[in-house]
Amino acid sequence: MKNYEEVVGIDVSKKTIDVKCHLAGKHHVFSNEYKGYLSMFKWVRKTTKGVQLFYCFENTGNYSLKLASYLTLKEVPYVEESPITIKRSSGLVREKSDKIDASMIARYAWLYREELEPSKLKDIAFQEMGRLLGLRDQLVRNRAGLIGTFKETQQLLKSSSKYVGCVLLKRSTDYLAKQIKAIEARLQELILENESYSKNFSLLQSMKGIGFVLACQLIYHTQIFSRFKTWRQFSSYCGLAPYEYSSGTSIHRRKKCHYLGDRKMKSLLSMASISAIQHDQELRLYYKSKVAEGKPKMIALNNVRNKLLARAFDVVKRGTPYVLLKQYAA
DSSP states (O other): OOSOSEEEEEEEOSSEEEEEETTTTEEEEEESSHHHHHHHHHHHHHHHTTOOEEEEEEOOTHHHHHHHHHHHHTTOOEEEEOHHHHHHHTOOOOOOOHHHHHHHHHHHHHHTTTTOOOOOOOOHHHHHHHHHHHHHHHHHHHHHHHHHHHHHHHHHOSOGGGOHHHHHHHHHHHHHHHHHHHHHHHHHHHHHHOHHHHHHHHHHHTSTTOOHHHHHHHHHHTTTTTSOSSHHHHHHHHTOSEEEEEETTTEEEEEEEOSOSOHHHHHHHHHHHHHHHHHOHHHHHHHHHHHHTTOOHHHHHHHHHHHHHHHHHHHHHHTSOOOOGGGGOO
């Protein structure tokens, strides 16, 4: 975002947006709706006297989606940044308020304006995929909780089939299972409707260990493999890449993964790796060789997770399905 003379930082909440013009030093609050956006534009033009500027705000899910959609519609340049990136770049902050947050966002955007790239609104199908994946995760967690309660109740009662609580729990879990299947059916429709989604989905499922849910999640989180240039960058995003930890001559700890990462992707890749070790001869031998070298089993499993990611990025880049070479060995 070079050659801009001003930046407007916006702290987005459910009902309001706090707007701060960085160099002008002015702050104002507007409603987080269409009328509020119109008022914001008028106030910004008056405050900044028509200089070239861009907007910056945090990605807060549905709250910031309305603002991003409006700015895209008006062809106004903006940057939608990760909240933790802005927080970590702000140093020690003792006070918390929407006004202070807007100032932090504006300051961050101004300091890093030469490195920031303009954001683009995801297409409607991509947004729906994200919402459906999030809803599916929530329903799966709710169903798992109800199943646990149902099993505990069964252990307490001699005849649980007649107990109204067990009957209701069974009906609830069955209903949630139907809803999960309906979400998966809609996800399948979205994939088939889009040629790019469908092609990448087929390529990913050609690999052992990568099933329907993980393939959808990979397509969504990598933005059809355009968000990350290499699998190593995505591995770091998921929290799977080991980093060095040393200082001077006395501190030399072994490399380990950073605690910051996408826990959902990390969990899915762990399950995929366990499945791949059981069904993929190459990965099974690879895992056993790492354990034979003396590596702990969790580190060996992490190596398999990274191996899966490397394969996923390779098959998408080549545009051809994965082929298990061991089956053709003499």
